Amino acid sequence: MTHDHPAYFEEIARRFSRLWQALNEGPLETRNILIDRVRDALDRGEARLRDTDCETVANSFMLETLIHDGAATQVYRARHRDLGTLHAIKLPRPEHADDPVLRKLMLREADIGMSLRHPHIAATQTVLRLDDGRPALVMEWIESRLADLLQERPLSPREIIDVMTSVLSGLDAIHAAGLVHCDLSPLNLLFDGDLAHLKIADLGIALKAGCRHEEFDLAFAGQPDFVSPEQATGEPVDGRCDLYAAGRLLSLLLSYCSGERDEKLEALAVQLSQRNPQDRPENAKAALHLLGGPVERPVDF
Structure with missing residues (x-):
């Protein structure tokens, strides 16, 4: 029977009528099962019905941009x-679906991200497994990157202090969990309008303190302009690696400052980015004290 034969459509109509009757008149438990099956069938056929190229993953999330x-x-x-x-x-990327190193790193990132809850750390919400086996990390959406803002306008001294207070508070929480971020840069600092609520994102190459990236088959990891000397040479990392990156970040922000020179902030930038780790502040809490800001500890849920 072809799809254009009248009997074909009559059979479809009869089956739909029986389904509709079951959905309206059958036992509640049966109706719930049928409703779920109908929704699943519609979901599977949605790609053929939609006029958009928007891809759906895990039958729940539409990839918009x-x-x-x-x-x-x-x-x-x-x-x-x-x-x-x-x-x-x-x-x-699809061509990396079978990359065991990348898979391991992403699952580590999900595990680390879901263990941290702090006002200045971007939240990891869950991890999905796609049909082709790829992991997919679901994180909170934060609209803007600090890197983009720096291309748009200068920052006021107050905004620079807000950024550094957020960064050092987030780093204090990361270090308190025995971790080192290892990839601090304006590309991984996100905010929604208010720099006082800026959050650290991307824990993809974070390590436990005392570890090296070569343990994960990574010859080099980090942003060249922000990575500490000891991290760049493959030595074990600790929280002072992130403080070096914070010092480089502060120097960059001061170069975009719209106000007068702030000798205190300039001195802190120099102190944070000393080549010898022993010459930097002991930890993020000490650096935050030098900046003059509060420390916010992780929030447990």
Whole structure:
């Protein structure tokens, strides 16, 4: 029987009628099962019915916009199809679906991210497994990057202090968990309008204190302009590696400052970015004290 034969459509109509009757008149438990099956069938056929190229992953998230296209991973702005909420989703590029090192790093990133809850750390919400086996990290959506803001306008001294207070508070929480971020830069600092609420993102190459990146088959990891000398040469890392990056960040921010020179901030930038780790502040809490800001500890849920 062909699809254009009248009997074909009559049979479809009869089956739909029986389904509709079962959905309306059958036992509650049976109706719930049928409703779930109908929704699943519609979900599977949605791609053929939609006029958009928007891809759906895990039958729940619509990938709306590609916001980062890296050599091995991609980050999308995604919308939950039922709740309408926005999220960031990080996943390996399709050609890296079978990369065991990348898979291991992403699962570590998910594990670390979900263990940290702090006002100045971007939240990792869950990890999905796609149909082709790739992991996908679901994170809170934060609109803006500090790197982009620096290309748009200068910062006031107050804004610089807000950024550094947020960064050092977030680092204090990361270090208190026995971890080192290892990739602090304006690319990984996110905010939604208010720099006082800026958050540290991207824990993809974070390490436990005392570890080296070569343990994960990474010859070099980090941003060249911000990575500490000891991290660059493959030595074991500790929290002072992140303080070096914070010092480099502060120097960069001061070069974008719209106000008068602040000798106290300049001195702190120099102290944080000393080549010898022993010459830097002992920890992020000490650096925050030098800056004059409060420390916020991790929040447990």
